[in-house]
Amino acid sequence: MTNKQKIDRRTFLKTFGPAAAAAGPLWLLGGLPLSCFRGERSQKPNIVFILADDLGYKDLGYCGGWTQTPNIDKLAAAATHLDQFYVQPLCSPTRSSLMTGRYPMRYGLQAGVIRPWAQHGLPLEERTLGEALKAAGYTTAICGKWHLGHLDYRYLPTARGFDHQYGLYNGAIDYFTHIRDGALDWNRDDKPLHEEGYATDLIAAESVRLIEQHDFSRPLFLYVAFNAPHSPFQAPPAYLDMYKSIEEPRKRAYAAMVTCMDNAIGKIVSAIDKRGIRRNTLIFFCSDNGGMDIVSDNRPLRGQKGLLYEGGIRVRAFAVWPGVLEPGVVVREPLHMVDMFPTLVKLAGGSLESKNGRPLDGKDAWATISKGQPSPHHEILLNVTPFNGAIRCGEWKLIQNGHLEGNYNGPMPTEHKFELFNLAEDPYEKNDLSQKNPQKLEELKIRLKFYADQAVEAHILPSKMPKDFRIPKAWGHPDY
Known part of the structure; x- marks a missing residue:
């Protein structure tokens, strides 16, 4: 199997969709005027990590999708693409994987998400990406969704390595009022902020402001974590008007949200230029994670958000760095979100030394991304909870109880269903080979159990707020 494949324009269009044609000269030169190659620069690269929320595998324009995303399409045409990039099936576990470089089962975040009433968060013993990059000399900022706990100030971003924070702590806030379950969830530098505006637009504006005002004699790590296009499905009228032909209101709003996010990304890239x-x-x-079938399109992958099939955990991912990463390259080696921690920290010249000797699960994947070398993994744990799990070993993937979604908190299954897929021959998981390959099945079951035996107890919360829970005026600020 080819590790790193440079594809010509025709193949790129066939692979990623006709909208990629809009890239124009981006295909060859990153679409940058010569003025963008001048100006202040630090020796270490600035890092802008943009995370969408619940985006479907086929939703973007360059993927042949049904939403209008010209800015992301242009960025994608200048990118190296990670064709087999894995995340967790839900919001909090993916974010914790990025922030720690460790599988969520190491610290109890492998099942469900951190809800507003949670009495836990990302354990304070975990070293975050913000801390590691700050120690490497970076100014660190998060604009958008945190979702890693807000029990008290110690769990908030400015106490976890970020010099600047802006946005929300939970998921599923109202995009216009910034309210979640009756309490304000909008903050600047971890202080409650009453501000008018649509969340996606505000996140973009703050990101642009930071870029405009930053002194680039010191490198910048900007983590832009959009809450779009996660529910509730709300969008400004101007974007809704772009999709009048879509009658179903949730799908119409979802498409509008994706296009609004695309416009926001365009503003951020323009500020960089x-x-x-x-x-x-x-x-x-x-x-x-993957999108929700009620509004998004994960085809041709099987499954959706919350599930351990490819449609829930394999996402579109790409990296752009003019002059360093080659446009049009597709890396077909399996990688995982946990790899981003060591990859970015090493790229920044930082230390991977963890707190209290906690080992990383992630691997430095820069040679795979930039030079086409094989994946640093011989196996990747896709997740393991008390109820289900999945692991990939080379071309093989094992899923235990794949029908149970990530927020499941019901009784323990009395029988466990195992499915075995050869992803090289069957990337869409249509043919279960567990009966035909009992030896391979047992081999992967042993590897999955290896990780299950190491897992700490999962924080499993009720899906509804306890009746005796006291809602604060502002999430993360009990004394506000």
Whole structure:
């Protein structure tokens, strides 16, 4: 199997969809005027990590999708694509994987998400990506969704390595009022903020402001974690008007939300270009998990958000760095979100030394991304909970109780269903080979159990707020 494949324009269009044609000269030169190659730059690269929320595998324009995403399409045409990039099936576990470089089962976040009433968060003993990059000399900022706990100030971003914070702590806030379950969830530098505006637009504006005002004699790590296009399905009227032909209101709003996010990303990239730092900036884009079938399109993959089939955990991902990463390259080696921690920290010249000797699960994948070398993994744990799990070993993938979704908190199954797939021959998981390959089945079951035996107890919360829970005026600020 080819590790890194440079494809010509015709093949790129066939692979990623006709909308990629809009890239124009981006195909060859990153679409940058010469002025973008001048200006201040630090020796270490700036890092802009853009995370979408619940984006479907086929939703973007360059993928042949049904939403209008010209800015992402242009960025994608200048990118190296990670064709087999894995995340967790839900929001909090993916974010914790990025922030720690460790599988969520190491610290109890493998099942469900951190809900507003949770009395836990990402354990304070875990070293975050923000801390590691700050120690490496970076200014660190998060704009958008945190979703890793807000029990008290110790769990908030500015106490976890970020110099600047802006946005929300939970998921599923109202995009216009910034309210979740009766309480405000909008903050700047971890202080409650009453501000008018649509969340996606505000996140973009804050990101642009940071880029415009930053002194690039010191490198910048900007983590832009959109809550779009996660529910509730709400969008400004101007974007809804772009999709009048879609009658189903949720799908119409979802499409509008994706296009609004695309416009926001365009503004951020434009700000980077105007500062003349594009040549020394790594931009990474992906989703936190697959989309929901009621509004999005994960085809041709099987499954959706919350499930361990490919449609729930394999997402579109690409990296752009003009002059360093080659446009049009497709890396077909399996990688995981946990790899981003060591990859980015090493790229930044930082240390991978963890707190209290906690080992990383992620591997430095830069040689795979930039040079086409094989994946640093011989196996990747896709997740393991008390109820289900999945692991990939080479071309083989094992799923235990794949019908149970990530927020399942019911009784323990009395019988466990195992499915075995050869992803090289069957990437869409149509043919279960567990009966035909009992030896391979047992081999992967042993590997999955290896990780299950190491897992700490999962924080499993009720899906509804306890009746005796006291809702604060502002999430994360009990005394506000």
